[in-house]
Amino acid sequence: MRYVRRKDLRPGMILANNLYDNNEQILLKANTALSEFYINRIARLEYEGVYIFDGDDIEKGKQLISDETRINAIRKLKRLDINACIFLANNIVQEIRGSESLIIEQVSLSSYDNYTYVHSVNVDVSSVIIGIGMGLTNAELEKLSQAALLHDIGKVDVPIEILNKPARLTPEEYAEMKKHPFYGLERLRKKEGDELAAVIKNAVYSHHENWDGTGYPRGLSGDAIHKYARIIHVADVYDALTTKRAYKDAMNPADAIEYLMANSGTMFDINVVNTFIHYIAPYPMGCTILLSNGQQGVVLENNGKNLSRPKVKLENGTVIDLMEKLNITILSILT
Numbered sequence: 001m002r003y004v005r006r007k008d009l010r011p012g013m014i015l016a017n018n019l020y021d022n023n024e025q026i027l028l029k030a031n032t033a034l035s036e037f038y039i040n041r042i043a044r045l046e047y048e049g050v051y052i053f054d055g056d057d058i059e060k061g062k063q064l065i066s067d068e069t070r071i072n073a074i075r076k077l078k079r080l081d082i083n084a085c086i087f088l089a090n091n092i093v094q095e096i097r098g099s100e101s102l103i104i105e106q107v108s109l110s111s112y113d114n115y116t117y118v119h120s121v122n123v124d125v126s127s128v129i130i131g132i133g134m135g136l137t138n139a140e141l142e143k144l145s146q147a148a149l150l151h152d153i154g155k156v157d158v159p160i161e162i163l164n165k166p167a168r169l170t171p172e173e174y175a176e177m178k179k180h181p182f183y184g185l186e187r188l189r190k191k192e193g194d195e196l197a198a199v200i201k202n203a204v205y206s207h208h209e210n211w212d213g214t215g216y217p218r219g220l221s222g223d224a225i226h227k228y229a230r231i232i233h234v235a236d237v238y239d240a241l242t243t244k245r246a247y248k249d250a251m252n253p254a255d256a257i258e259y260l261m262a263n264s265g266t267m268f269d270i271n272v273v274n275t276f277i278h279y280i281a282p283y284p285m286g287c288t289i290l291l292s293n294g295q296q297g298v299v300l301e302n303n304g305k306n307l308s309r310p311k312v313k314l315e316n317g318t319v320i321d322l323m324e325k326l327n328i329t330i331l332s333i334l335t
Contacts, residue, residue: 002054002298003107003286005335006047009039016051017109024071047109048244049335051286054298064102064125065095073124073149074117080156082191089124089145093138096128104129105281105302108243116155116163119239124148126235126276127228133275134231144228146196147203151232154184154204178216181205203228207236210267230269234260234276237267252333254282281307288334296334 001016013034021027022045028038034052042050069091076084096102108122127148131141155163158180162173169177185205188196206220206229213221215233225233241259244250251259257277264270281302283289288298289312297312300319308330309322322328 001051001286002288003049003284003335004052005049006039006043008335009034009042009050009052011035011039014053016053018067019047019050019109020071021045024075048250049107050109051106054286063106064099064104064129065092065121069095070121073121077117077120077149077153080153080187082150082153082188082196085149086146086196089149090142092121092124092149093128093141093145096125096132097138097141101304102129102132102279103281103302103304103307104279105285107284107287108239115243115245116152119236119243120149120152122239123151123232123235126238127231129279130231130235130272130276133278134227134271143197143200144203144231147200147207147228148232148235150184150188150200151204151207151236152180152184153187154180154182157183157187178208181208181217199226199228202226203232205229207232209233211264211269212266215267225269227269230272234268234272238276238280252287253280253284254333257282278307281310283308283310283330283333285310290331290334292329292331 004013011034015028015030015032015034018030019027019042027041027045031053032038069088073085073088073092076088104126108118124145128141128145131144136144158177162169162177165173181204185201188201188204203226205217206225209215209218209220209225209229210233211222211225211230213219238256238260241251241256242253257280260268260273260277264273283299283302285299285302288296290296291312295314297314297320299310300313301311303309303311303321303323306323311319311321313319320328322330
């Protein structure tokens with residue numbers, strides 16, 4: 001399996017994952033042979049890239065949660081069905097706990113218009129993984145998952161022209177954008193039925209607070225920021241960095257990890273970042289990389305003990321294990 005950017009897709013390539021349209025309906029099924037027509041459909045939905053099959057030795061990537069759960073979560077978020085989101089957030093915890101690996105090793109696939117909802121699910125998954133790594137109980141993980149899935153629900157009250165503006169926001173627009181934690185808190189306060197746990201509302205309201213007190217909306221710092229909010233903050237920024245938006249290109253995972261580490265102790269809780277980086281593959285399976293010997297290759301398999309030393313399939317078909325080839329390093333990600 002290989003990740004291919006949209007501009008490099010060619011007729012005859014075989015799709016490795018289901019692709020969905022903006023209504024969460026299957027656009028193209030896995031194992032579909034791409035045609036010019038299908039490639040144009042992918043382009044219209046502004047997918048940055050897709051996974052294709054590239055030989056029998058590259059297996060389909062392992063998913064941390066099922067397509068069904070992911071799609072259901074997106075649908076319920078769109079409908080602002082908070083009760084259903086809480087139920088699905090708990091399911092996400094159980095699915096991740098049942099995964100054979102907690103390594104995040106695939107590029108997230110999302111169409112342009114569905115970014116906010118796909119982002120919320122991605123942040124939920126990453127937050128739960130961090131929580132597991134930090135030793136949270138199952139009850140704590142469920143509350144964390146609920147807060148993470150709902151963390152951006154307030155963005156539905158921000159004008160769409162601000163959310164999708166393909167340029168830097170004006171000071172007035174940025175001030176409006178910064179209100180989304182408050183809007184989210186207000187929506188959760190108005191929820192019908194049993195009251196949500198206070199820590200969930202707190203985390204939704206506080207997920208843009210920085211460790212050094214420079215965040216918003218309250219300028220909290222250190223341990224005054226609830227641990228769920230500190231976890232969601234790291235997961236939120238990582239997913240935002242690694243996703244293409246109208247106003248910026250996607251950062252590759254290796255560079256995003258460097259960003260998290262560089263801002264530990266200022267933006268982020270060091271303990272949260274140190275936990276997260278144990279679960280992020282800096283070179284996702286299927287990406288094309290440049291090696292220090294001048295050769296290019298595709299990442300076949302990540303090594304759980306050292307995620308920076310994967311198995312790589314070279315252009316000539318040779319497979320090398322960088323755990324055994326210590327004189328070879330990865331210089332950069334090409335796709």
